[in-house]
Amino acid sequence: MSDDCDEPQSDVQAEACPIVQIIDRVAGKWAVSILVAATRGPVRYTELERSIPGVSRRMLTLTLRNLERDGLLDRTVYATVPPKVEYSATESARELYGHLTGLLDWAERHRPDIIEARRAYDEALAA
Numbered sequence: 220m221s222d223d224c225d226e227p228q229s230d231v232q233a234e235a236c237p238i239v240q241i242i243d244r245v246a247g248k249w250a251v252s253i254l255v256a257a258t259r260g261p262v263r264y265t266e267l268e269r270s271i272p273g274v275s276r277r278m279l280t281l282t283l284r285n286l287e288r289d290g291l292l293d294r295t296v297y298a299t300v301p302p303k304v305e306y307s308a309t310e311s312a313r314e315l316y317g318h319l320t321g322l323l324d325w326a327e328r329h330r331p332d333i334i335e336a337r338r339a340y341d342e343a344l345a346a
Contacts, residue, residue: 249274249282257308258316264304
């Protein structure tokens with residue numbers, strides 16, 4: 220995540236910047252799936268890899284590191300051979316999950332309105 224918020228900016232940018240940074244991080248293609256899995260309980264790397272279709276090992280590793288860096292995942296390494304690593308949601312991630320499900324509820328309630336608005340817009344544009 221860049222530190223663009225540290226540079227001079229307008230009042231609107233100053234207010235939006237931290238929000239945009241967090242949304243960019245947690246709304247990423249892989250982050251939501253990881254957070255959902257980790258919210259259900261501790262999950263191992265290989266379980267995540269199998270349960271998230273299309274994610275590469277590189278992207279899974281990067282996303283896990285970023286979510287851990289942002290305080291949304293706890294990483295626990297067990298001293299076994301081979302090493303066992305589990306990821307679990309932090310309290311912040313569990314709270315975020317509640318907001319994500321609220322956003323899902325909002326999207327479901329407003330889906331017909333959005334579809335209608337898009338249809339009306341496209342028709343007006345075509346006219």
